Amino acid sequence: MTTCTATPDIARYARTIDASKRVRWDIDRDVIRGRTFDLAHIFLPDGLSLADELPYLAPAEHRFLSQVQGRTYANMFGLVERFIGAKMLEVSRDHWLGNQTALEAIVRFTDEELKHQELFRRLELLAGAHMPVGYRFDVVPNDVATFVLGKCTWAVLALTCHIELFSQSHYRASIDAAEHLSPLFKDVFLFHWKEESQHAIIDELEWEREDSKLTSEVQRDLAVDDLISLVGGVDGILQGQAKADAAYFLSVCGMGWDRARTEQVNATVLKAYRWQYIVSGALEPRFQEALAKLVSAEQSARIQAALGPLSYAVPARTTPH
Numbered sequence: 001m002t003t004c005t006a007t008p009d010i011a012r013y014a015r016t017i018d019a020s021k022r023v024r025w026d027i028d029r030d031v032i033r034g035r036t037f038d039l040a041h042i043f044l045p046d047g048l049s050l051a052d053e054l055p056y057l058a059p060a061e062h063r064f065l066s067q068v069q070g071r072t073y074a075n076m077f078g079l080v081e082r083f084i085g086a087k088m089l090e091v092s093r094d095h096w097l098g099n100q101t102a103l104e105a106i107v108r109f110t111d112e113e114l115k116h117q118e119l120f121r122r123l124e125l126l127a128g129a130h131m132p133v134g135y136r137f138d139v140v141p142n143d144v145a146t147f148v149l150g151k152c153t154w155a156v157l158a159l160t161c162h163i164e165l166f167s168q169s170h171y172r173a174s175i176d177a178a179e180h181l182s183p184l185f186k187d188v189f190l191f192h193w194k195e196e197s198q199h200a201i202i203d204e205l206e207w208e209r210e211d212s213k214l215t216s217e218v219q220r221d222l223a224v225d226d227l228i229s230l231v232g233g234v235d236g237i238l239q240g241q242a243k244a245d246a247a248y249f250l251s252v253c254g255m256g257w258d259r260a261r262t263e264q265v266n267a268t269v270l271k272a273y274r275w276q277y278i279v280s281g282a283l284e285p286r287f288q289e290a291l292a293k294l295v296s297a298e299q300s301a302r303i304q305a306a307l308g309p310l311s312y313a314v315p316a317r318t319t320p321h
Helices: 008-023 027-032 059-095 100-130 141-149 153-175 183-211 217-253 259-282 285-292 297-310
Strands: none
Touching: 008 100, 008 183, 027 100, 027 183, 059 100, 059 141, 059 153, 059 183, 059 217, 059 259, 100 183, 141 153, 141 217, 153 183, 153 217, 153 259, 153 285, 183 285, 217 259, 217 297, 259 285, 259 297, 285 297
16 A cells, blocks of 8 residues: 655555556456457447437448447547657656655556557457458557647646546446447446546646746746647547548448438538547536636637637537536
8 A cells, every 4th residue: 555645746646556556457357358349239339429410320330330430439549648658758757856656656657558558459450350441540649649749748738638537537428328338348448447547637736737837927828829739630630530430431331422421421420529539528627627727717718719619519419528
């Protein structure tokens, strides 16, 4: 049992270590367990895929759209964990000769992120072995990481906190309660959630610590600019992947000839991705609270203005959580 009574922050780092030790899991022993995907099951529930906003889909088409999006959902987490792990290794430097409890917490965090990347690479292989040919995920993790890590640490930690908080809310609000979901897919995100819960706490602590280094509103304005740029970069990735996934779905289902349905599928997949990876996190109360403590009213308004064009991307039947 890790114990520390020096400061509240050190105690919070210590609690993440304790939790990390308790929930530690192995990819093969605990998660995959020799299983593969059964295409008779849904992968991503309607609360995330928005497949129910296309009422003309036959049951098999509805299920396949959930599988296409679920495959991308796993790949997207593998993508972002590349830059998250790299950034956390970088910020750990501040603790090398200082707070060893914080250092241990961050080292465990980065070790778990490397494991998650491996898990999502394994899932892509499993999905590819059974799903029809033609799926593409052409986003290069190192290219994305280079772009993200080129922004200031404050903005990268803000984006990281946003991602790891929405991953938890997705599991709690949609994946955990979903019926007829692939048991393997559900288990992947159950175990992922168990470790991400600790990561989000460390994100908040490190983001606040980084914010304390800013000595002027000009620096914070520039940090907010970088965060807005990162959100724009994420949306660019989503636009490209939504187009690729919609084309794959339409081709496999033989709908490409129907212009009206093609437009509807493209719009719905893009809406779903904007909901999954941007809007749901921006609406997460814990993220809003963390951000509000660090920015001025004017800076908050600039962030909201940047998010404005994406605010439509909320499920038609869902109250934002």
